[in-house]
Amino acid sequence: MKTTATQYPWTEELERTVVHSLATSFGLDFLLFKDKVGGEVDTINNARQGIWASGKEKQRYENREPYDSDKYHDKYVEKKDSIYKKTGENDKISQQKGMLHDAYRDTTMARNDPRDLDHVISAKEIHNDPGRVLAELDGVELANQSSNLQSTHQSINRSMGETSIDDYLAKLPELIENHEKSLAGHQKRLASMPRDTPAQQHEARQLEDKIRKKEEKIKALKSVDSEAMRQRDKEAREPYNQQINQKYYTSSKFWKQTAGASAVAGLNMGTRQMLGLIMAEAWFELREQLPKTLEKLKTNFGLDAFMTSMQQTLQGIWQRIKLRFKDFLTSFKDGAFAGILGSATTTLFNVFATTQKMAIKIIRELWGSLVKAVKLLIFNPQQLPFVDLCKAVTAILSVGAATVAGTMIYTQLLPLCNFPFGSELASFASALVTGLITLGLNYFLLYSRLADKVWAFVDALMPHASSVRKFQAINAELDRYLTELGRIELNLDADELAEFAQQLASCNDELQRGLLLKEEIAKRDIELPYKIGNSASTRKWLASLVK
Known part of the structure; x- marks a missing residue:
């Protein structure tokens, strides 16, 4: 227990x-801390579920600026004081010193590992987050703060794209399997390639290089530590959600809505x-x-x-x-x-x-x-x-x-x-x-x-307590199975039988009891060896039992 x-x-x-x-x-x-549906005031949780108290806020979200990847990545990186650029430079130095931790793999990155700086919560998710839009916070700044930036192996970052970490981890086994099938096809093709001419040799070398890169990619994907990756995602979302909650719930917009909704x-x-x-x-x-x-x-x-x-x-x-x-x-x-x-x-x-x-x-x-x-x-x-x-x-x-x-x-x-x-x-x-x-x-x-x-x-x-509990569970399952089997095979219904027994017990005389039994026998289509109400037939059947 x-x-x-x-x-x-x-x-x-x-x-x-x-x-x-x-x-x-x-x-x-x-x-609505429990995420109840509805309410007179827009909340972050409800907005993220597509529930809006204000038509104006709903329209503002639907008319938001389309997602522009360049705005979140290349254009932002060009800024002189961008956190993205500074983080990338610092991580490069740490990697060269052999001190850069890759939280997605829970390991130290090798000096020669191809490195990318990833947005833990994807830029696209942040841009399209109803909570962020409701709080009127800048998506580019939120996406590129240090708590949301993580250096990792290039293959991992580029295979993720704009998917969330939970979705990525769900599809990762299939992704690895597809890469392994592709690798097997390349290896089979390489084994049968002629190498007689310089052109053929060059083509074979190109395929060998492709196989090497594919093997490195598979190795990197297999090195992903799912628990460490989820923990890193949690560490990024906590400050992100706190900023949104603080900005919105302390804003004049929220309090104006509250004043109108409050009794x-x-x-x-x-x-x-x-x-x-x-x-x-x-x-x-x-x-x-x-x-x-x-x-x-x-x-x-x-x-x-x-x-x-x-x-x-x-x-x-x-x-x-x-x-x-x-x-x-x-x-x-x-x-x-x-x-x-x-x-x-x-x-x-x-x-x-x-x-x-x-x-x-x-x-x-x-x-x-x-x-x-x-x-x-x-x-x-x-x-x-x-x-x-x-x-x-x-x-x-x-x-x-x-x-x-x-x-x-x-x-x-x-x-x-x-x-x-x-x-x-x-x-x-x-x-x-x-x-x-x-x-x-x-x-x-x-x-x-x-x-x-x-x-x-x-x-x-109670040394055998666990065994007792196990047999109790088996007994309960057996009872359930036998009840179901009786219902299917014998047309028995426990509730109906209980109701019939109650009706039978409530009969005041033999006439009532006989009528109830006759009705139940007819309903269940039971074949009796004698005719009800015919005393001669009943005596004949009883006599046959004595022989």
């Missing part, structure tokens, strides 16, 4: 908690939602970093180490967010909200520090909940489906976390309520901390040294 439980996406429960808090505390329901008018609501967006930005960045942190702490997981790591991560995120939203924070009400947020974040970091110190106490006080959760995972008394079982475990731990940590969090966040929008900030901070403690407890349950002892003890008590 432990192995199965580790495969459950525990962070999704935290996601639901935080997004719900953002929607309720700051009135951000209209942002509450005025600056007060707009400011509340703006603060919510800042909190949302913090959450989105934390969400991206959570998997790495959890993976790093998996071995001998400790709740104190986890909370310390979360505190340090959030401090780094907050420094970056202050730079992104500095205009809003400093201009509104003479910087009053910068002070409020400063107090809020200081308080939040203190909460994390206190939680880290209280980790042992929290585990001690939640021991009953942890025991209940372990027993639920092991025995599953209500036979819940796996997803429902994991949700039930999270519910047990979240109630415990809210009970134990709630008082401490409330006490520290209470002073915030004296500020404008302080109660909303306190509510969000409380949800975030409680959610992170719950996530930490989930991982404590699976990966801590103490939990390892529990799981080892359970395995010792």
Whole structure:
């Protein structure tokens, strides 16, 4: 069960908690964080799915300038201060020194490798991205920033063209196969070529050179590391999407739409939602970093180490967010909200520090909940489906976390309520901390040294648990097959039989029972050895049984 439980996406429960808090505390329901269809305000996610709230924005996207490859490549490279040119020059020097890393192959490029500088997110994809058009950002500048440029083997870059990395990796095996077929054809042709005259020898040498290049191309394509390539794609998309989100969601265009769509008018609501967006930005960045942190702490997981790591991560995120939203924070009400947020974040970091110190106490006080959760995972008394079982475990731990940590969090966040929008900030901070403690407890349950002892003890008590589960699965599949076989071969329907048995049991006398049986026999076309209602026929049949 432990192995199965580790495969459950525990962070999704935290996601639901935080997004719900953002929607309720700051009135951000209209942002549609869950990519719901529709809405009165254009959002980046909806635009990318072809869903537009504004006909004007839809028309502006449809009438966008056609994609011009030269504009994104050659014309941009000609610019004196182009990042593309500088990156290419720096990578050339690194390659000559034998220090250039090719992230697509997860290897160091050889000094003699033919090198190309690739746009990780293709220039064409960026140009045609509805999110970019909605945010009114320059596609050429976005495509040619350093985070989107990657030196790789020429064969890889040129075989990709304008396709995305996911699409390229999907077609790569077929691409290699086609090149290998072509190579085999060249080799077969070379083997039968005459070399008697200088012209024939020259033609053979040309084909040999073509074969050599084809072999190099195949070797380069086979050296692609799909996981490393996807990771590089992710690293390029994170800053790309952040820039688009920041530009659009802090733009006057977005807030004008919001003002029209919002049920509450005025600056007060707009400011509340703006603060919510800042909190949302913090959450989105934390969400991206959570998997790495959890993976790093998996071995001998400790709740104190986890909370310390979360505190340090959030401090780094907050420094970056202050730079992104500095205009809003400093201009509104003479910087009053910068002070409020400063107090809020200081308080939040203190909460994390206190939680880290209280980790042992929290585990001690939640021991009953942890025991209940372990027993639920092991025995599953209500036979819940796996997803429902994991949700039930999270519910047990979240109630415990809210009970134990709630008082401490409330006490520290209470002073915030004296500020404008302080109660909303306190509510969000409380949800975030409680959610992170719950996530930490989930991982404590699976990966801590103490939990390892529990799981080892359970395995010792139940050495054949996996075999039992296997036979249970086989038994369930056999039941399903036999039910289906009976339905097909014997014209049996379990639901119909159950309904018939219920009707039979509800009959009050023999007459009703006889009529019901007669009706069912006729419906199923059953042949009886006697005639119903004919006593002579019935006696004759009974007598035949005695012989």
